Amino acid sequence: MNKTDLIAHIAQQADLSKASATRALEAALEGVQTALKNGDSVAIAGFGTFEVSERAARTGRNPRTGEAIEVKAAKVPKFRPGKALKDLLG
Helix, strand or coil, X not given: CCHHHHHHHHHHHCCCCHHXXXXXXXXXXXXXXXXXXXXXXXXXXXXXXXXXXXXXXXXXXXXXXXXXXXXXXXXXXXXXXXXXXXXXXX
């Protein structure tokens, strides 16, 4: 399912126009992005939790040449599924 499919699903399930469903989805995604950017986590009961994790700097290898390269530290988004989602998937 891509973004267009998700918008169509939201529009059908919530009895909204596709334009309204698009605005609703964009607002929800923007809210998650803003919270993560501010260092907060976003917990959606029954679905899961979005959070930011710190990945330490490390030494990696170029797979082509085998040469050692430095990989910078980074902040990465993480998602932990909630119990209801895990149970749904079996």
